[in-house]
Amino acid sequence: MDNGALDKDGDKQSGSGYTRGKKGSDDIREATFNTGERGPAYAIATGVDQISCINCFVIDLDCGILDPNVVGETASQSADDLYGKHVRGWLERDPVLAKAEVRNTGHGLHVLLWLDEPIICSGEDARRWDKIARGVRNALPGDPKLNGIIAMTRPVGATNNKYEPAKTVTQLRAGEPISREEILDLGHRLVNTPAHLWMRVFHGGERVSPCPLCCGGNTSLGVAGNWQVQCYECGRVDAASLVYRHYSTEFLKKRKDCTHG
Numbered sequence: 001m002d003n004g005a006l007d008k009d010g011d012k013q014s015g016s017g018y019t020r021g022k023k024g025s026d027d028i029r030e031a032t033f034n035t036g037e038r039g040p041a042y043a044i045a046t047g048v049d050q051i052s053c054i055n056c057f058v059i060d061l062d063c064g065i066l067d068p069n070v071v072g073e074t075a076s077q078s079a080d081d082l083y084g085k086h087v088r089g090w091l092e093r094d095p096v097l098a099k100a101e102v103r104n105t106g107h108g109l110h111v112l113l114w115l116d117e118p119i120i121c122s123g124e125d126a127r128r129w130d131k132i133a134r135g136v137r138n139a140l141p142g143d144p145k146l147n148g149i150i151a152m153t154r155p156v157g158a159t160n161n162k163y164e165p166a167k168t169v170t171q172l173r174a175g176e177p178i179s180r181e182e183i184l185d186l187g188h189r190l191v192n193t194p195a196h197l198w199m200r201v202f203h204g205g206e207r208v209s210p211c212p213l214c215c216g217g218n219t220s221l222g223v224a225g226n227w228q229v230q231c232y233e234c235g236r237v238d239a240a241s242l243v244y245r246h247y248s249t250e251f252l253k254k255r256k257d258c259t260h261g
């Protein structure tokens with residue numbers, strides 16, 4: 001049985017990676033921290049305590065963990081399709097996410113929020129920013145295991161050979177830099193008013209009909225306070241359901257198995 005092992009970058013480890021000399025030596029990543037080094041993951045990866053400079057916040061959207069019944073069959077297989085059918089619209093509905101660069105990294109998308117000025121930090125401060133980074137990636141149904149401020153992306157033009165056939169990393173949109181205040185604002189809204197944020201991002205407003213959770217004919221789902229949404233069929237539910245409904249059943253089951261041993 002596939003144990004769903006994920007490496008530090010959140011990608012599934014493929015058996016073929018082990019057959020090419022040192023694992024991942026031809027698999028080039030780009031650090032979003034410190035000097036923005038490029039190289040194999042094992043060469044540029046570092047710990048939160050080694051971070052002195054944050055340049056970017058990353059959300060990793062992996063086609064393979066999304067539910068084809070929700071995003072559609074093609075979007076669960078093609079990152080270009082996932083972007084065109086869903087992610088572009090999601091990003092455009094939020095003033096901070098709208099500034100993200102997006103890269104097709106092969107079998108998924110990296111949503112990159114580049115800072116206009118690097119955040120210089122160390123120690124305690126780096127750990128605080130790491131928590132903020134882990135909060136920010138909850139904006140979208142990304143890989144929940146992705147690292148915070150030590151996340152890596154892949155350079156545009158690099159080859160992602162984790163999958164057969166190998167894919168070239170492309171930029172789907174350039175985006176524009178954001179300020180430290182903007183990333184803090186996004187993090188703040190995800191903690192304090194996520195129901196408003198997710199309803200707007202995924203459904204364009206405070207109410208959507210029919211309800212996407214139960215799909216009942218005459219139902220509608222609306223914001224019910226800062227953390228919950230409500231439908232007459234579903235009752236009041238945690239707004240996080242708006243994110244979690246995008247994950248495939250298999251993925252959620254694996255997560256549960258991992259969490260509960």
Ligand SMILES: [Zn+2]
Nearest residue numbers: 211214231234
């Ligand atoms: Zn409902």
